[in-house]
Amino acid sequence: xxxxxxxxxxxxxxxxxxxxxxxxxxxxxxxxxxxxxxxxxxxxxxxxxxxxxxxxxxxxxxxxxxxxxxxxxxxxxxxxxxxxxxxxxxxxxxxxxxxxxxxxxxxxxxxxxxxxxxxxxxxxxxxxxxxxxxxxxxxxxxxxxxxxxxxxxxxxxxxxxxxxxxxxxxxxxxxxxxxxxxxxxxxxxxxx
Amino acid sequence: xxxxxxxxxxxxxxxxxxxxxxxxxxxxxxxxxxxxxxxxxxxxxxxxxxxxxxxxxxxxxxxxxxxxxxxxxxxxxxxxxxxxxxxxxxxxxxxxxxxxxxxxxxxxxxxxxxxxxxxxxxxxxxxxxxxxxxxxxxxxxxxxxxxxxxxxxx
Numbered sequence: 001x002x003x004x005x006x007x008x009x010x011x012x013x014x015x016x017x018x019x020x021x022x023x024x025x026x027x028x029x030x031x032x033x034x035x036x037x038x039x040x041x042x043x044x045x046x047x048x049x050x051x052x053x054x055x056x057x058x059x060x061x062x063x064x065x066x067x068x069x070x071x072x073x074x075x076x077x078x079x080x081x082x083x084x085x086x087x088x089x090x091x092x093x094x095x096x097x098x099x100x101x102x103x104x105x106x107x108x109x110x111x112x113x114x115x116x117x118x119x120x121x122x123x124x125x126x127x128x129x130x131x132x133x134x135x136x137x138x139x140x141x142x143x144x145x146x147x148x149x150x151x152x153x154x155x156x157x158x159x160x161x162x163x164x165x166x167x168x169x170x171x172x173x174x175x176x177x178x179x180x181x182x183x184x185x186x187x188x189x190x191x192x
Numbered sequence: 193x194x195x196x197x198x199x200x201x202x203x204x205x206x207x208x209x210x211x212x213x214x215x216x217x218x219x220x221x222x223x224x225x226x227x228x229x230x231x232x233x234x235x236x237x238x239x240x241x242x243x244x245x246x247x248x249x250x251x252x253x254x255x256x257x258x259x260x261x262x263x264x265x266x267x268x269x270x271x272x273x274x275x276x277x278x279x280x281x282x283x284x285x286x287x288x289x290x291x292x293x294x295x296x297x298x299x300x301x302x303x304x305x306x307x308x309x310x311x312x313x314x315x316x317x318x319x320x321x322x323x324x325x326x327x328x329x330x331x332x333x334x335x336x337x338x339x340x341x342x343x344x345x346x
Contacts, residue, residue, distance in 0.1 A: 011213070018216040025223035034249040034309060036339040044329045066317075127319030131312050134321070135241040135338055142245035 037138050042183070058100040058118045060089045064137060066128025079136045086144035090119050090180075109172045110156075116176070124184040141181055149177045236261035236276050241314040243340035254306050255337075256294040258287070260320060261313030273316045275324065284320075287327040295333075311339045 062082075063071040070077050072085060092115055093099035100119035107114050121141060125134055149161040153173050157164060164170050238261045249255055259276040263269035274281045277290045295303050308328055312321055328336060 014213040015209070015216055018213055018220055022216055022220045022223065025220065025227055029223055029227045034252070034255070034337075034339060035246040035342050036249065036309065036337040037243055037245065038247055038249075038307070038335065038337045041325060041329050041334040041336055043334060044332070125318050125322075127317060127322060129318040130314070131316045131318060131321060132241045132314035134318050135243055135314070135340060138338065139243040139245055139340075142243075146245055 083144035291331040
């Protein structure tokens, strides 16, 4: 008796099946990577009457009105130069009364005391401010803080902040450059 | 006497297609792995604002989305910006409930790490965004992400 070999499966339509699946996934794919500016909101206020005293010279006040115009510490400004202004404000200026106070902070990871500014960036917007303007200001603030992180990172580790591999080092830099941005309770002046 | 032989008949060699399925399969696997299916159908029109200093959202499973913008169906819902949670319009007051539901859906160890991504149209006024932020503070969902498009330079 001749032994019959097992019949081969016809694989000719395999390509067609794979093509169909491929086209399905091609159509349903959305390649968007979600990107954005991450911020931590302040926890809800328990005691509304509690006032936190911050010295006037320690605050950089940014106000945006309902026409998307900006005031920085009382002077008109644009988004373009804003991040440089913030860097200038937040960097250390000993013995200069028009800049924020300086405090010494002990950083256990570094094992020494480090001079840090007491400055705070305060952002206040109107209900009529456009979201676009708000984001561009947030972006400028983020840019300023990222640049300061880069500076510190270059000083201590010789590389830029986003090239740090060790999460411990990232943590230290985040401690050295805390994002000190305060957002005031909103006001309704210009209406919706 | 001609130099070139033109009369010689030769059958065209057929291209071997045996490896075609393999190639297609590789493409298929690529798209299968990269695919993320859209969870929500957008009912508001959103054009995200641009920013340069953006970070990628980590851990997508912990992110819940809030959409704010003009309704797509203007004839029915008007042009006033609306908030969309999941698949329906909602008011500002619904946000704490939405957040607690989102929190319940996550494993217990990760409930405190949830991020809220705000996808807001760039022409929206800050009033409604501020209201949403106040509600998020009340609901103790403090980590938020203003969703933006990345541009290299403005």
